[in-house]
Amino acid sequence: MSEGTNGHANAGEYLLETKNVKMHFPIKAGVLRRTVGHVKAVDGVDLQIRRGETLGLVGESGCGKSTLARLVLRLLEPTEGEVVFEGENILGYDRKRMLRVRRNMQIVFQDPYASLNPRMTVGNIIAEPLKTHKVEGDRKKRVQELLEVVGLSPEHYNRYPHEFSGGQRQRIGVARAVALNPKLIICDEPVSALDVSIQAQVINLLQDLQKEFDLTYVFIAHDLSVVKHISDRVAVMYLGKIVEISDRKGLYGEPRHPYTTSLLSAIPTPDPEKERQRRRIVLAGDVPSPANPPQGCSFHTRCPRAQTYCVEHEPGLIPQDGEANGEANGEASAHRAACFFPVEEGQSIEEPATTTPYRAGQST
């Protein structure tokens, strides 16, 4: 996964960075439509995405994953923060410059039924980005090439989306996304709407395309097994914040944040023996409303190891020591978790070993 990580992080290493990005949607009420509050969908996210890697983004519905994706593409204008693509903050860009940047960042949507215009032929759908960006040359030929790249037949050029199955439609969506040879593709739950036997087809396709075209992926999903399969690094979101980020091995092998731990223990695996032996951590209650997130650590209302300190203080993303990979490779590769009482290896989630907050000095 790590080519070119030579001791310290330099700006060129990252394709995309978000700096303290926030999206607060106003809640309007009353006759005068006055703003009475804000839904803090994304509340201060710092992410660094390296060239050629796949960053998985997981979390439950409503945690802000999809909003974050839309902020990165500037489909939504963030309330605060910076989105840095190839070293430049794109938030100040005007339409013309933004169009140029968008060539390099594309998105694959979740629902292959809603994301393709039913009145356009497949050929026109895939050619649309080529037209928008005024790509010269034989467009029809290029589209037919693309159809072949994603495993469809060039004869499908004149057909309409309704003639295709869900998996095939998602291939069309993927063809549209790679049409301009982008650098970054954001995959927003690309396989969630598909049947299990079809999911693997699309996952394999995405992996093959990444190798072939040197793509960088941000892969959003709620299915942690799919994310583990495809990602180099994984970030876990809860209530608009990143609560843990690490490389795949660290996150799945030694999860530190109690939320990650319980999330991992909640996934059923198709292995009856393991299922019987497994101790599941069942979290109490529901995710709190992002319009009124809890004080202090936003997870404390459901956390089995929460203490009064967690209610009063808000944890930042604290590097988890132990592994040398952390500090040595620069901040982005470190295993970080936003928790004062992180889960140690082999420890049960209910009992924090200490009542002294872990690296409390670094909290924000």
Next chain:
Amino acid sequence: MLEVNNLKTHFKTQDGVVKAVDGVSFSLEPGETLGIVGESGSGKSVTALSIMQLNPKPPVEYPEGEIRFEGQNLLEVSDKRMQAIRGNDIAMIFQDPMTSLNPVFTVGNQIREAIRIHQNLSKSEAQEKTVQVLRDVGIANPERMVKDYPHQFSGGMRQRAMIAMALSCNPKVLIADEPTTALDVTIQAQILELMIGLQEKYGTAIIMISHDLGVVAQIADKVTVMYAGRAVEQGTTDEVFYDPLMPYSWSLLRSLPRLDTAGEVRLLPIQGTPPSLIFLPKGCNFSPRCPFVKDECHEIDPDLEEKKPGHSAACILSVEEIEESKHRVDEELGVES
């Protein structure tokens, strides 16, 4: 207790007869959990609705088969008798808790209605029972929550309310049709835990319908795998998951990213798409997508037959041939079997 024999549920449409369920058999004992797995359109839900006799008639026809519940064939009993069985003896919970509750009545009202229809209770007794079943399914503050409307409940709480409604008459069989598909994993864990707990407490038999093999592995004692309206494999949960004898079940397990091996092995997708239920392929329904296909498969339509004691599959290959093919493909994939 419940026995489904060679059930066929066909829909007569303008384009032809849709064989949604085409020969499914299974049985269920008290306290047992049967898992039914399959992709969308494989006939899982129609099987459940056939047992409940909730398929609209017409266009539905039952050309063959029987559903025996405590000795009576549900396909033949009168509507009135069925009304008494439905909800009282066999209850069902649906996939989408958002649409299965009526938005204009309070949750308490809806549960009370179910209780009043099936049990001879006074209004106040029914009210008491409503509060009690809501407490049973882990809803905090049930006295207050009975007065709330469905939109005031979260998704997980709505599914709990549905379970409360289904269990309010102590049914002998609970059919759960994808009860956790619309929910987040942490909420899914809560609901599954709840169902297991209630089953232990009341000895209810459960039919768990799901496309999620993990959910079925967690909760089921035995499993029926469905494909294109047929049961293609049946056995205990361990048999089906560790030693699948139908190429479809095996491919399904190989096409799934798993937490323990994810990222290390390449997924084996099942080629193509499920067949249309009007124009089924010649021979075995799975033959166009089967990784182990032989020439005969396009001619012979295999029936479900016992391959090992208690473990049956619909495939013309012998057990040895299947094992050999599994090993061959596993080696190519780099999976340790």
